[in-house]
Amino acid sequence: MGTYQIEWEPSALREFKRLDRKIIPRILVTVESLSSNPFPQGVKKLHGGESTYRIRIGDYRVIYEVLSNRLVIEIVRVRHRKDVYRT
Numbered sequence: 001m002g003t004y005q006i007e008w009e010p011s012a013l014r015e016f017k018r019l020d021r022k023i024i025p026r027i028l029v030t031v032e033s034l035s036s037n038p039f040p041q042g043v044k045k046l047h048g049g050e051s052t053y054r055i056r057i058g059d060y061r062v063i064y065e066v067l068s069n070r071l072v073i074e075i076v077r078v079r080h081r082k083d084v085y086r087t
Contacts, residue, residue, distance in 0.1 A: 004035045004066070008075045016078045023060055027078060030057050031064075034073050038066045052076070060084075 008016070016027070033040065039053070046052040051066045061084040063077040077084055 002071050004038055004071050004073045006031060006035055006073050006075065012075045012078050016075075019060070019078065023058065027057050027060060027062065030055060031062060031075060034064065038073055054084075056081075 016024070019027070034055070040055065042056060044054045044056075046054055046063070049065065051068070053064055053066065055062045055064070059081050061077070061079060061081050062075060063084060065074045065076060066072075067074060
């Protein structure tokens with residue numbers, strides 16, 4: 001397994017920038033660690049998507065897609081657990 005490249009959707013990047021400053025470093029470290037291991041302990045596959053996963057970081061959730069054919073992890077959403085699944 002090679003190293004994955006992390007790509008952020010513009011909407012996810014905006015959500016990330018609005019988060020509490022105390023949680024941002026912790027989320028950033030976790031997202032960067034996905035490049036070497038896209039399926040760490042505690043990751044959950046989401047229903048409705050073939051390659052959509054969720055990782056829990058305290059009360060926050062990072063929703064991401066693993067594009068194995070291109071070795072890319074695309075960050076889709078970064079929000080508090082009460083808001084992350086709402087559209």
